[in-house]
Amino acid sequence: YELICENSTYHIARFDAAQIDEFGLSQCLATGLREIMSALGEADYLYDGNSKFGVSGLRTMVKADATVPEVSAASILAKVTRDREMIQLASLYPQYGFDGHKGYGCAAHIEAIRQYGYCEIHRKTFKLKALQPSLF
Helix, strand or coil: CHHHHHCCCCCCCCCCHHHHHHHCHHHHHHHHHHHHHHHHCCCCEEEECCCCCCCCCEEEECCHHHCCHHHHHHHHHHHHHHHHHHHHHHHHCHHHCHHHHCCCCCHHHHHHHHHHCCCCCCCCCCCCHHHCCCCC
16 A cells, blocks of 8 residues: 555545435546546546446446556555545444444444444445345
8 A cells, every 4th residue: 555655646536425325326436536537637547347427538447456457556545545544433433343344234334233323424325235124
């Protein structure tokens, strides 16, 4: 992570849960892609996936992080940045165990939501199947 930061030009776009709930994940991804492209200027942009989210001036490639070093580096920056943010948030919301699961929907996280409900950093529009009432 540190080597990538020291040897790269990069921009990390962030959106909080309230923004994603209000605008939707796809719109936030499109806004983030435009923000990155604006911050970094002219370049050959490659997005890891199969959708451009309506953003022109970039190419897509499924699993690009596995074969393109620059995309691998971007994935590392995103993951480590997110993990570090979750560790910081764990001090504000220790009952959720964010420092352990980093916000992923594992059994411990789902159980914490069952016990304590959602907190302000949870996306209210993201519905975990494990928390939905059973039809049977």
